Amino acid sequence: MTGKRAVCVLSVVFFMLLAVLPLFGGAKKEAEAGVTTIRVWTDNAHEKVLRDAQVARFNAGRGKELGINIENNVYGTNFSDAILIALQAGEAPELFRQDGKTFTDFVNAGLAVPLAELPGGQALVDQYKGELIPNLHTWDGKAYTLPYSVTTYKFIINKDLFDAAGITRMPKTWDEVRECAKTLTAKGSGQSFGFVLGLKSPWTITSYYLFPSGTNTGIGVFDNDKLQYNFSAHTPMVSAILGMINDGSVFPGYENLDADQMRAQFAAGRVGMIPGVSFDVAVYKDQFPANFNWQVIDVPAFTSAGSSYKEIVQATNLLAVSTTARKNPEKSMEVFKFFYSDENMAEMYEEGIYIPYRSQAVALAKKQPTAKGFAEFANVPQKLLLLPSPDSEVSVEGLVYREVYLRLFANGYNEPAAAVLKELEDRYNNALKKLSAEKLNSFKASSDRVIKR
Secondary structure (H helix, E strand, O other): OOHHHHHHHHHHHHHHHHHHHHHHHHHHHHHHHOOEEEEEEEOOHHHHHHHHHHHHHHHHOHHHHHOEEEEEEEOOOOHHHHHHHHHHOOOOOOEEOOOOOOHHHHHHOOOEOOHHHOOOHHHHHHOOOOOOOEOOOEEOOEEOOOEEEEEOEEEEEEHHHHHHOOOOOOOOEHHHHHHHHHHHHHHHOOOOEEEOOOOOOOHHHHHHHHOOOHHHHOOOOEEOOOOEEOOHHHHHHHHHHHHHHHHOOEOOOHHHOOHHHHHHHHHOOOEEEEEEEOOHHHHHHHHOOOOOOEEEEOOOEOOOOOOOOOEEEEEEEOOEEEHHHHHOHHHHHHHHHHHHOHHHHHHHHHOOOOOEOOHHHHHHOOOOOOOOOHHHHHOOOOEEEOOOOOHHHOOOOOOOHHHHHHHHHOOOOOOOHHHHHHHHHHHHHHHHOOOOHHHHHOOOOOOOOEOOO
8 A cells, every 4th residue: 555545544534533433422422311412513613612602501501401412513624524524424413514615516415405304494494585595505496504694805914013114004906915015024034924825725715815806806706697717807916926925925834834824823923914704803813812903904906996896795604404414303403593593693793703694693782793803894885795606516627726726826837827817717617518508597696796684
């Protein structure tokens, strides 16, 4: 057995153990206490402290009345592998955080359960009538998950480093970001740098760069009006990032950093600028406390004329249901409803952890959130909803787009960025031709994409 294959096999065994071990603990609790353990798996580390407190209250109160014990497991960067292996092995938790990149595959493989097939599920789905989006919440007309929060995108700076470098004007364009990065790096004398990347976490490509740039392009990576991919539109941003890399303004070793490590470097005061997502408010408050003056500013524009579109936001889902839930359908739905409850979300909102999708949750809040940066992330008066793209439906020859961006930022191409992105765009649009008209049209933009909640 080769070394690589041995490592692969050991990794699979490790994740299988992660998937199976909670079962034994759950079985023991059920035998001893006469309760049913319902397992929930997510990678939402930013909410863990408050969520664990909510779960503890439920288990000691209503859960005891209903004979339910929630086992809440939060994974790190291995989450996608762990849930995939657990689902395929038939050992999945009853509820799990839905990943937009792979969930369509789970639905097509029959590994996920429509909410209406659980007792009380249809009544919950009906609360979101007219708001569920095909390929994001529903597949073939059946709801598999529900919107939970609104994810917004901004940019975060270390104001202390800006002040030390004598920068008084915050960057408003990507060209200005590059210039600021040069100045910050020079002033840092090898101790701090202007910018940071984390190429070990592919999700950062979309969440930190492509989706936020929708305020400049009007799309994420897929044009839901024209039903075509458009990667070339992001060329100005990509060129600026490559420029910072060539300038030596990016934190060294970024090729081997994951998302947590890049955020940890910012929180340690070693980075001047980093893209931000609304859940990063909790990251810099609890997970990696940033004990300096950091500020939230708008996503950089592509030109000095400013951004051309409303700010792109995501109606982010929380949980989906696996086939394991069929063994205890009533209790699994009780836990699903508990996680989605307006009361719990109100607490999350108060602590600045989530921007609620439902205005009813905001109305229940006993205080307004005071977490640093939350007000700026929540301040998006006109929100253009990011619609899903057919990534999971197309079979593309060559590298998928996240891998292309990762390779670009690792200086893995000899061609100019514009040429690389155009070739990527052509490959994806050629792959779209193999989709049925019905499937492709299911990604068509609705007439009104502005969130009113």
